[in-house]
Amino acid sequence: MAKNNLIRLRCFGKEVGKIGFDEHRNASFFQYSPDFLKEDTYTDMFPLIFKRIAQTQVFEQYNNDTFRGLPPMIADSLPDAFGNIIFKAWLESGSKNLKQISVLEQLAYVGARGMGALEYQPCKDLSANTTINIDEITEIVKQVLEQKSNTGATALDHASLLNIFKIGTSAGGARPKILVSENKVTKEIIPGDIVYSADYDHYLVKLGLEENKKYSPELIEYIYYLTAKATGIDMMPSKLIDGKHFATLRFDRQEGRKKHVLTASGMAGWDFMDPKVSRYENLFDLAVYLKLPHKDIEQLFRRMVFNLVFANNDDHLKNHSFLYNEANNKWLLAPAYDLTFSLNPLLTYKRTSRALSVNGKRVGVLLSDVLKIADSYTIKNPKGIIDHVQHAISVWEAHAKEMAVPEMIVEGMKKQFVEIN
Ligand SMILES: Nc1ncnc2c1ncn2[C@@H]1O[C@H](COP(=O)(O)OP(=O)(O)O)[C@@H](O)[C@H]1O
Numbered sequence: 001m002a003k004n005n006l007i008r009l010r011c012f013g014k015e016v017g018k019i020g021f022d023e024h025r026n027a028s029f030f031q032y033s034p035d036f037l038k039e040d041t042y043t044d045m046f047p048l049i050f051k052r053i054a055q056t057q058v059f060e061q062y063n064n065d066t067f068r069g070l071p072p073m074i075a076d077s078l079p080d081a082f083g084n085i086i087f088k089a090w091l092e093s094g095s096k097n098l099k100q101i102s103v104l105e106q107l108a109y110v111g112a113r114g115m116g117a118l119e120y121q122p123c124k125d126l127s128a129n130t131t132i133n134i135d136e137i138t139e140i141v142k143q144v145l146e147q148k149s150n151t152g153a154t155a156l157d158h159a160s161l162l163n164i165f166k167i168g169t170s171a172g173g174a175r176p177k178i179l180v181s182e183n184k185v186t187k188e189i190i191p192g193d194i195v196y197s198a199d200y201d202h203y204l205v206k207l208g209l210e211e212n213k214k215y216s217p218e219l220i221e222y223i224y225y226l227t228a229k230a231t232g233i234d235m236m237p238s239k240l241i242d243g244k245h246f247a248t249l250r251f252d253r254q255e256g257r258k259k260h261v262l263t264a265s266g267m268a269g270w271d272f273m274d275p276k277v278s279r280y281e282n283l284f285d286l287a288v289y290l291k292l293p294h295k296d297i298e299q300l301f302r303r304m305v306f307n308l309v310f311a312n313n314d315d316h317l318k319n320h321s322f323l324y325n326e327a328n329n330k331w332l333l334a335p336a337y338d339l340t341f342s343l344n345p346l347l348t349y350k351r352t353s354r355a356l357s358v359n360g361k362r363v364g365v366l367l368s369d370v371l372k373i374a375d376s377y378t379i380k381n382p383k384g385i386i387d388h389v390q391h392a393i394s395v396w397e398a399h400a401k402e403m404a405v406p407e408m409i410v411e412g413m414k415k416q417f418v419e420i421n
């Protein structure tokens with residue numbers, strides 16, 4: 001492995017190993033650090049794919065858009081499509097070109113600022129003393145998005161883009177979002193990838209940039225959050241900022257510590273775009289393999305039922321994560337996130353089939369399909385859980401009305417909700 005094609009992987013203050021990339025073969029490599037193996041700690045932090053051996057391991061099978069040739073657990077750290085727009089704009093405002101940036105260089109830019117606890121070296125030093133205003137960020141992201149559809153114009157200066165890059169690229173997913181940290185005492189807001197400390201609340205904020213007054217996806221996501229909580233789904237405390245930005249506390253930053261997190265897709269190497277592996281049964285099997293407590297298996301069942309009833313079809317394998325407890329080397333189900341109405345009510349609710357199949361079905365899922373899953377994974381009282389979730393439609397409606405969601409939208413969405421029978 002050539003030196004400049006190597007990057008160090010660190011976690012919990014230790015060097016875990018080195019990652020290499022061969023552009024010609026489009027293959028990646030991983031080698032555990034001998035000291036890390038010798039210490040024999042955190043042995044389950046990568047429960048699949050990496051073998052705990054001293055030799056270099058080669059990965060040639062992950063050469064697709066999702067994993068980009070990297071080991072999938074590492075690809076989880078790469079910025080998503082939204083992050084890449086900003087990354088690209090940022091590069092273009094300087095002298096570099098995105099095409100010349102390798103995946104390892106992208107990881108180097110992620111550095112110690114990524115989601116979860118995995119860190120990459122070398123990383124660029126970014127000063128820790130900038131204070132950023134949320135309105136300014138909203139404006140810059142808007143401009144970057146506008147700029148995307150209007151290539152050629154470079155309305156933004158390097159410094160602003162650098163600022164937003166520092167904030168905007170660390171979270172995965174599809175919608176515009178930023179990471180911010182709020183000082184618990186002074187309420188000062190700083191970019192979310194600079195400090196992690198118990199003095200701050202660390203938020204992931206989905207920005208409400210849409211001008212459309214009729215439909216705010218962030219408001220709807222907030223209403224879904226309230227409804228999901230009412231059905232016993234575990235989620236991080238979340239709030240609406242200025243009635244339009246959805247802010248959720250990060251489960252990968254808790255009590256001043258970084259928590260190691262992997263998505264189901266990243267942990268198991270299942271491409272979340274591939275229908276063959278996109279099955280709820282895979283998710284349950286993974287949870288069983290990880291020896292999750294039975295309450296987590298039941299929680300997963302509750303989330304599946306919620307996604308069915310509330311027409312959240314975007315329930316793919318990157319929208320489910322697991323959280324590592326470094327103190328006892330065990331995994332737990334991470335809190336739920338990205339629970340929302342996934343159809344666009346302004347585009348006449350065009351129906352899409354759900355990402356994860358239930359008993360092989362993506363549409364027309366019946367009670368018998370859901371009960372079959374309940375039986376396979378020994379869920380107690382599945383009908384009680386289904387009833388509970390089903391009744392929450394009225395909770396959803398009450399919140400929607402209280403928050404002045406237009407009647408037309410409320411009725412349109414309700415029509416898409418499903419009665420499991
Ligand atoms: N509360 C949270 N704490 C930590 N990570 C989160 C949280 N919510 C979401 N994430 C991570 O951020 C990514 C993007 O969030 P998500 O809600 O899925 O946005 P999108 O609608 O863009 O897909 C998720 O895939 C997940 O890895």
Ligand SMILES: [Mg+2]
Nearest residue numbers: 173174319338
């Ligand atoms: Mg998502």
